[in-house]
Amino acid sequence: MANGGTVSQSILVVGGGMSGLTAALEAAEAGYDVYLVEKNPYLGGRVAQLHHYFPKLCPPYCGLEINFRRIKTNPRVRFFTMAEVQRISGEEGNMDVTVKINPRYVNEKCTGCGKCSEACTMEIDNPFNYNMNKMKAAYLPHDMAFPMRFVLDPALVKSVEAQKVKEACTYDAIELDMAAKTVDLKVGAVVWATGWKPYDPVKLESYGFGKHPNVITNVMMERLASWNGPTQGKILRPSDGQPPKNIAFVQCAGSRDQNHLPFCSGICCLASLKQTTYIREQYPDAKVTIFFIDIRATDRLEDFVAKVKSDENLTLFKGKVAQINQDDATKNLILRVEDTTTEKLHEITVDMVVLATGMQPNTAENPLPTSVAYDDYGFVASLKAKPGVFAAGCTRTPVGVSESVQDGTAAALKAIQSIVRR
Ligand SMILES: Cc1cc2nc3c(=O)[nH]c(=O)nc-3n(C[C@H](O)[C@H](O)[C@H](O)COP(=O)(O)OP(=O)(O)OC[C@H]3O[C@@H](n4cnc5c(N)ncnc54)[C@H](O)[C@@H]3O)c2cc1C
Numbered sequence: 001m002a003n004g005g006t007v008s009q010s011i012l013v014v015g016g017g018m019s020g021l022t023a024a025l026e027a028a029e030a031g032y033d034v035y036l037v038e039k040n041p042y043l044g045g046r047v048a049q050l051h052h053y054f055p056k057l058c059p060p061y062c063g064l065e066i067n068f069r070r071i072k073t074n075p076r077v078r079f080f081t082m083a084e085v086q087r088i089s090g091e092e093g094n095m096d097v098t099v100k101i102n103p104r105y106v107n108e109k110c111t112g113c114g115k116c117s118e119a120c121t122m123e124i125d126n127p128f129n130y131n132m133n134k135m136k137a138a139y140l141p142h143d144m145a146f147p148m149r150f151v152l153d154p155a156l157v158k159s160v161e162a163q164k165v166k167e168a169c170t171y172d173a174i175e176l177d178m179a180a181k182t183v184d185l186k187v188g189a190v191v192w193a194t195g196w197k198p199y200d201p202v203k204l205e206s207y208g209f210g211k212h213p214n215v216i217t218n219v220m221m222e223r224l225a226s227w228n229g230p231t232q233g234k235i236l237r238p239s240d241g242q243p244p245k246n247i248a249f250v251q252c253a254g255s256r257d258q259n260h261l262p263f264c265s266g267i268c269c270l271a272s273l274k275q276t277t278y279i280r281e282q283y284p285d286a287k288v289t290i291f292f293i294d295i296r297a298t299d300r301l302e303d304f305v306a307k308v309k310s311d312e313n314l315t316l317f318k319g320k321v322a323q324i325n326q327d328d329a330t331k332n333l334i335l336r337v338e339d340t341t342t343e344k345l346h347e348i349t350v351d352m353v354v355l356a357t358g359m360q361p362n363t364a365e366n367p368l369p370t371s372v373a374y375d376d377y378g379f380v381a382s383l384k385a386k387p388g389v390f391a392a393g394c395t396r397t398p399v400g401v402s403e404s405v406q407d408g409t410a411a412a413l414k415a416i417q418s419i420v421r422r
Helices: 018-029 045-049 061-072 115-119 162-168 218-225 268-282 299-309 401-420
Strands: 010-014 033-037 077-080 083-091 094-101 123-125 134-136 181-187 189-192 196-198 215-217 246-253 287-292 314-318 321-326 333-339 344-350 352-357 359-361 384-386 389-391
Touching: 010 018, 010 181, 010 401, 018 033, 018 045, 018 061, 018 077, 018 189, 018 401, 033 083, 033 094, 045 061, 045 218, 094 189, 115 162, 189 401, 215 218, 218 268, 218 352, 246 268, 246 321, 246 333, 246 344, 268 287, 268 299, 268 352, 287 344, 299 314, 314 333, 333 352, 389 401
Parallel strands: 010 033, 010 189, 033 077, 189 389, 215 352, 246 287, 246 352, 287 314
Antiparallel strands: 083 094, 094 181, 123 134, 196 359, 321 333, 333 344, 384 389
């Protein structure tokens, strides 16, 4: 070793989405101790918020549950939720890391019984459902959350209600004086897998997100279709709770656009085709139009793409939507778009719009606490970010779940090599 220190046999994985979970489990199952640090109060990342996921179009909990079981049965994985890495110092093989753990105000005695939530009247926005509904301020992050443990919002803890909520718990699981704490770790290598966030649709001013209630985004559509979403799985227009009859998907909403995200997220075309199947399951006669620049659906799913495209109530319209206006009386939406095959300008009215927004790396706004190279869009530039630090999944490039799993496995192997070859 360059610094003559002892090589740590532990690996730090940051981010508990598909990439991070995979990296953590592969490394642990190869015999290494792993610390997994996740910012949310639950593991699973953005995939946990999907209704179905391709290629198999099954609920994401098919895959996630298997990983959670692997974590439960593997003492080598130690995970921290509501946690973030504040500092990384040292060098490959011998790094010092400080992790800050924010208070959940609920300890491990929680059985998930929900009595605290029943006693609570305060409501807050529900981030799991992209704030489309409210939830109690004493909450389980979602029905299938792992760990299955409640959380108290800081606003509730400071309120006059807090004591009543604490007294409702018969397991002595609520600690109103729980404070943030830091943990110092020694690790040999780091895998950074903090994933992505949806591009902010408010920045797409001409599309009226936030002003026109029936303009939603693709991630919101995932929650609308989900049994544990804000409408218990019924796809309804936000303005009046009515079934939509005519829905438009606007592809490349902010993507491949020098003013927003210049890159292609590579997933949104398939996501809109997948979401067409959600609509079709509920509304056999609903009209769907996908407005696109060009459809970039990967070859592996050719059969799926062909099947969706054969839907006679689906129109594929080649043209990038320029403007979305609202008819204030009906709250219907009027799309201005040029058909690029005929060069004719159209105004098309629909009753709901889904913006296919892309995936922006979280590292663009929250870089690693150690110096690494990024590309022009904020993705970590390569798998080997620096000696001993590796990037996986959407931290490195926009990818789907199967690529995230491959990437997490690759990063785990690189992290192990980083320790072994010292
Ligand atoms: C609309 C839509 C639909 C999609 N549908 C599919 C599909 O059907 N099939 C498919 O294969 N792919 C689909 N995808 C892509 C899929 O969501 C990604 O492949 C997957 O989320 C990538 O996993 P990840 O672990 O890299 O990132 P994420 O899922 O984003 O996980 C990252 C984790 O890191 C955590 N984190 C963030 N910052 C920090 C920090 N500073 N410290 C600690 N933790 C942090 C996050 O809370 C999160 O848990 C879809 C994408 C979109 C936009």
